[in-house]
Amino acid sequence: MHHVLIGESCYTASEVQKLVQRINDQSPVKVAKLTGSWQYYLDLETEDAAVLGSIKKILEAIEQPTDAPSTGDNKNAIDIYVSPRNVSPWSSKATSIALVCDLKTVNRIERGRVIHIELEDGFKGEEDLSFRDILHDRMTEFFSLSPPALDTMFAHGARNPLVVVDIFSDERGPLAALQDHNKQAGLGLDQPNMEYLVKQYTALGRSPNDVELFMFAQVNSEHCRHHVFNASWTIDGVSQENSLFGMIKNTHKSNPEYVISAYSDNAAVLSGDEGNYWAPDYSTGSWKLTREVVQPLIKVETHNHPTAISPFPGAATGSGGEIRDEGAVGRGSSPKAGLAGFWVSDLLIPGNKRPWELDIGRPSHYASSLDIMLEAPIGSARFNNEFGRPALTGTFRTLLTNEAGSDVPEYRGYHKPIMIAGGIGSVRPQHALKEESHVEEGAHVIVLGGPAMLIGLGGGAASSNTGSDATADLDFDSVQRGNPEMERRAQMVINTCVALGPESPIAFIHDVGAGGLSNALPELVKDAGFGGKFELRQVESADNSMSPLQIWCNEAQERYVLLVNRDGLNRFTSICRRERCGFSVVGTAVTKDESGVSKLVLTDREPTIQPPVDPINLPMDVLFPPGRRISKDVQRVEKNLRPFDAVKSLTEHCGSSDIGDLVTKATELVFNLPSVGSKNFLITIGDRTVGGLSVRDQLVGPWQTPVADVAVTLTSFSLDDKKRRGEAMAMGEKPNLALISAAASARMAVVESLMNLGAADIKPGPVNGDLKRVKLSANWMAAVGHPGEGAALYDAVQAIGMELCPQLGVSISCRKGFSVHEGLLEGQGDL
DSSP states (O other), rough: OEEEEEEESSOHHHHHHHHHHHHHHHHHSSEEEEEEEEEEEEEESSHHHHHHHHHHHHHHHHOOOTTTTOTTTOTTEEEEEEEEESSOOOHHHHHHHHHHHOTTTEEEEEEEEEEEETTOOOOOOOGGGTTTHHHOOOTTTEEEEOOOOOOHHHHOOOOOOOBOOOSEEEEEHHHHHHHHHHHHHHHHOOOOHHHHHHHHHHHSSSSOHHHHHHHHHHHSHHHHHHHHHSEEEEETEEEEOHHHEEEEHHHHHHTTTTEEEEEESSSSEEEEEEEEEEEEEEEEEEEEEEEEEEEEEEEEEEEEHHHSHHHHHHHHHHHHHHHHHHHHHHTEEEEEEEEEEESSSOOOTOOOOOOTTOOOOOTTSSSHHEEEEEHHHHHHHHHHHHHHHEEEEEEEEEEEEOOOSSSSOOOOOOESSSEEEEEEEEEOGGGOOOOOGGGOOOOEEEEEESSSOSBBSSSHHHHHHHOOOHHHHHHHHHHOOOOOOHHHHHHHHHHHHHHHHGGGGGGEEEOOTTTTTTHHHHHHHTTTTTOOOOOOOGGGBOOTTTOOHHHHHHHOOSSOOOOOOOOGGHHHHHHHTTTOOEEEEEEEEEEEOTTTTEEEEEEOOOOOSSSSSOOOEHHHHHHHHHTTOOOOEEEOOOBBOOOOOHHHHHHHSSOOOOOHHHHHHHHHHHSTTTSSSSOHHHTTTTOOOOSOOEESSSSETTTTOOOSSSSEESSSSSSGGGOOOEEEEEEOOOOOTTTTTTTHHHHHHHHHHHHHHHTTTOOOOSTTTTGGGOOEEEEEEOTTTTTTTTHHHHHHHHHHIIIIIITTOOOOEEEEHHHHEOOOSSOOOOO
């Protein structure tokens, strides 16, 4: 049985004012009035007046009358209905709460909005709805002038079938057929990869399935495998001795002290100090304090592509993914405090355009820089806080400039933004390392967290591709949606297992990120030294119509994959049930077959095609090509930069040559530059004390001025002030210097981070304030396909990997190398 309930207003007065202003500024229509209300959609197993009454009371809603008023003859008014495309995070939580409250007949509760708009000049039709994207999120919501059909919303559609990509029947040959599929599906495979696949499937004697090709594209994307950073390089005809990653590793080789693990896990683990580990003692039912070494871990990564497409969920899941990395170290770990940073092109604030700003347009499927900065920071802050983690530091810069010294412009900026998420956490010493010896043959493969949903397809490949309007739909498909409450439940399961010490049922753990299960599960069993056999229908799914490809490759968030040995499954099951966290046993870890081949097999007990075939049946070596290494042959390009005369520039903007006027104007301009001005609007949107271990956040002194250079946290809760220890984290970035010298930019970024860190004490080593205890996480963005940028990236990595960091005694223990390809602009991704 279906019901529609009308709730309270879904907008505050200030939100209504902002929406009306945005619509009037950005569309040809003029809105005179706008109101909105929540609508709740109920799917009940049976008609139950008591349950319906309880839900009305909880939601403070009334049932919509069958003769509900509409706009009627008011030609100036329209009603707009915004409803979810998939099971929303709100629905997951609300339905779960209803079941806990013993409302057993509830199948699902969903939420939408009805928006009443009155236009000044009347509604003329679809052409007047150009403002629709202001009122809804295209990725997650439907936009309609009629109420949603509840039979469709709550229906289970026909199951989409597995597709066999028949490359061998094409008269042009298998390679041409694969090239067509690669383009159509947006896989982002390069020519060598496609030639490799044709060779492998020829040897297997069959055509590939769509899910196999999609999985291969995600697993072997630049996002996941960092081919550029592992490539061999030739610059100006001279073969280079080191790869980029090799030079980064050189910093650790030169200064390995105080590092437990680097480059091999989801985050770097550092040597820690003795502290207090607090956890429940399940044998007594009380909390217990254990004195042990608390080992900190560090991680920073970027989430640029999703944030460019849809800022709020893109940044939210960027922070969420980094949090999962911090929770999936070793055999289970715990996040503590985070950071967030944003680099965008000029903001172009209406009515407040600054003299240096340029308006050169943007790809239609990219959000504007202003929209990114209005939405993305809130997405990141909200996810951090709802999960239960403070964000204690960050950075924000705008940059768009024409650097050409000729009449042909060359714009450099951040139309494709950088959204950086990072943080620190901790791991118990006995759980710090992933070791194959912990995993037994036949170990259960478990997916922990939320269900599979038709969201976030192809994120790894999409973020590695060149952006264009032609791939806009693929770009939107590749962005995920976040549910921090579900991620907290999963983290509580991990925390409980960790508290059991050597009795933890978790033998191995990875988080689910780019590529979904298609990347996480093969990596899990491979890293544990096994192959894997999985059953598709064991994967919990919120949509029964999903195809094998969609179930296996979607990037529904808040999931982890684990290996639990057989004797630990019952205990793990009871922990998940106590935390009300979903999980499913999807397969087992298997050894090599009788022919000595380690395989990845995905079966389907409810086949969608006849004759039935396994969606995936591949040797592990096919999925992870051994020894493949790309080559980069690049040239340095001499920069032809425009000359800059500060006095002349100020005189043009100021209209005066008086030195006093120029200094006053220059001061005003500098303080209005986002990278210099107050960041209060990025700080006060979140709670910086959640978790209870924050010591130094961004706001300093009795007037809470946002000037802190460093964030500091306690190692643990302490009963003795004299034994308190902690961790400090700071950031450094210098993309403006990269316009002149990439190497100088890298050196200055390192030095800036160290100078910012200087406000916190470094524990004494052989010499006081020993820099050997300082560990860096480095992120690199470069348009390596643009002339000169590949060589510039190499110079930047060499400057700090082979020179500065070894000389200072500082190592880069955690790195996220990534190459940004051009979108609308050439060379839009400087370091």
